[in-house]
Amino acid sequence: MTRLLRRYLPVLDWGRTYDRKAFSNDMIAALIVTIMLIPQSLAYALLAGLPPEAGIYASIAPIMLYALFGTSRALAVGPVAVVSLLTASAIGQVAEQGTAGYAIAALTLAFLSGGFLVLMGVFRLGFLANFLSHPVIAGFITASGILIATSQLKHILGVPAHGHTLPDILVALSTQLHEINWITLAIGVTATAFLFWVRTGLKPTLKRLGAATLVTEIAAKAGPVAAVVGTTVVVWALDLAGHGVKIVGAVPQSLPPLTRPGFSAELLQALLVPAILISIIGFVESVSVAQTLAAKKRQRIDPDQELIGLGAANLGAAFTGGYPVTGGFARSVVNFDAGAETPAAGAFTALGLAIAAVALTPLVYYLPNAALAATIIVAVLSLIDLSILQKTWTYSRADFTAVAATIVLTLTLGVEVGVAAGVILSVLLHLYKTSRPHVAEVGRVPGSEHFRNVLRHDVETDPRVLSLRIDESLYFVNARFLEDLVQSRVTEGCSIAHVVLMFSAVNEVDYSALESLEAVNARLRDMGVGLHLSEVKGPVMDRLKRSHLIDDLNGRIFLSQNDAWTALTDDTRAAAE
Structure with missing residues (x-):
């Protein structure tokens, strides 16, 4: 019985040896990740078409639940760019953005995704993720990064433009160019340039000035916070909202509420396939990051238990006002580099975000959407890797064909088609290669x-x-x-x-x-x-x-x-x- 509990509750394993040193390291890591997550959570909720508080809510209960059920000691769970884009695409098909039905659809999507992941974990089906080849996944993520960055240009320009494919977005933007809000554009461009400098130039500058390593790390991760604070103050001081600058507005000052997904047969049927695709993509991204970070410390993760951990996190999001989540690459690396030793770092991060949800949300009333869009654009550009085309062309024409097809289909027909195409192409690629054995x-x-x-x-x-x-x-x-x-x-x-x-x-x-x-x-x-x-x-x-x-x-x-x-x-x- 004890062995079974330890399998399904890894906290019983690492918790036995938890000490003051681990607590100190986890607290420092949590502080850095919390600073990073506050603007990021707001931005990804915007990307998903949800109110900004949904991003905060999706980063509290899910993190706590993953800390109990997950096996990675560095993985940071929460909203991520690709899953946010998939969420917007899926629920945009069944409800109109800004309505109560849209929010309920997001909860239902998280519920279905969580249930599917838990079932896969219980029946030890983690190996199914191996049917997605790495080149195809790289192609899908690259195309998604391009779509995400392009979709945020409407907030940078201050124009209304909609679309789920690259041609649709570009056409919508081109027809609205005459409505550009130049103040919004100035804010967006300045914030984007500043964040690029923070990512590439701030650390070297601080090191030349003799700053300590920890200080440079915190400063670099706090760049988005500085952009949020700076643009918010400017909009408030100059009353730019009265000049057409779109702002976040009122955000509920509370802990995540208890919510209930929709269980109508029609809604469940409409979201089942998107939930499965989101689960697979999220799991592949999450387990790849977790395995990479675990290997650096000669630790191991259990992919099947990771399914249960991610499933529990998504179920938590479904009942606390969130939307689908997974392990994020950027925040997990930050968590690892900051010295996180156990999943307790994630729990401390959740507590920090809970404090922010209660005490800091009034401060983002004048936060311009353009600043959040800049945060998303800078974050997702690291996902774009067009070199995968050249690499696969040189190494394997079959892999190149699969990658190119995934990128083109995702950009032109949407992310859901791109995900489905990636799965199908991965399987077909395997069958093709093995159909003519050497x-x-x-x-x-x-x-x-x-x-x-x-x-x-x-x-x-x-x-x-x-x-x-x-x-x-x-x-x-x-x-x-x-x-x-x-x-x-x-x-x-x-x-x-x-x-x-x-x-x-x-x-x-x-x-x-x-x-x-x-x-x-x-x-x-x-x-x-x-x-x-x-x-x-x-x-x-x-x-x-x-x-x-x-x-x-x-x-x-x-x-x-x-x-x-x-x-x-x-x-x-x-x-x-």
Whole structure:
């Protein structure tokens, strides 16, 4: 029972050794991340089309719940850019922005996403995320970054413009250029330039002035806060809201309220698929960050328990006025670099945000939307990596095609289509690569027992013995390929008397592949050619013994390829004599 509790409640594990040093380090990390999260949470709520307080609410209960159920000691959970964009796209299809139905749809989306993640974790289905290839994910995130940055230009320009695809957004912006609010534009451009400088130039400047490392770190992460404070003061002092500058306005001064998702069959059906896609994308992003940071401290995470942790966080968001959340890359790295030792750092961050929700929200009344848009633009530009196109073009044209298609579809048809396309392309890419497995004809390296590709090495061969090394498991997708390959090599009138299939890299033979092997065996028998197997792994042999192939095999099974070579070449010499 205790072991089961520790599995589902990792806090019982790390909590036993929690000490004053860990507390001190976690508190410092929490302070830095809280400073970073306040403007970021407001900005991502704006991106999701929700009131700014939704971003704060989505960063309190979810963080607390992840601290209880998550296994990463540095992952910082909350609203992130890509998930916020996916949220806006999904609920924009079922409700109008600014209505009560829109907020309820966001809660429902978080509820469905949380439930799906928990179920995946309980049934240990974390491996399903492996079906999304890294290049495709990189392409989707790059396209999402472009969409996010472009969608925020309307706040920088101070014009009304809507759209969920790049062409729609650009057309909407171009038709509204005559309505640009020049004061808003000045605020947006200044805030963006300042944040770029904070990200790239502030640290070196402070270090040259002799500032301590901790001071430079806090100052760099507090850049968005400085932009928020500065622009808010300017708008308030000069009454720029009266000159058309859009501001955040009144934000409820309270802790997250208890909320209830919508459970109508129509709403659940409309949001189910988007919730699944958001869950998969969020989990892949989160677990990638968590594994990277854990490896740096020689720690480990449990992907299946991470599903439960993220699921609990999303369920918490659903019942406390939030929207879907996941582990964020930027804030997790900040949390790690600031010295966070346990998930308690996240809990302390949640307490800091709760204090901000109660005490600081009146101070953001005059915060201009342009400043929040600048925060989003600077944050998401780090997501854009167009170099993935050049890298995949050089390395693999198939991967390049998948990446390019994902980027184009996401930009032109929307993020939901882009996510679905990414999943489908990842699976199709895997099927394509494995449908034509690498099969090498091998020969013996002179003076050794090693066998290598005849096209790459100077090896010994026997014209009457064909040795084929299969470098892939055999299953229904590629079974016919092997069948056709053997048939094409053993043609009528050739000198081949023996075919050896080298199974050293074969980990699985499914029933379709078994039938193909039986067909190959029958055809070779009719041609008077022996079919032999070598270096068959134990689990594969156990499976083959349950079939008729071993009993009907027109040849022998050898422990090693060298044994097969020695025996069969001796046979061919004897036959020739």
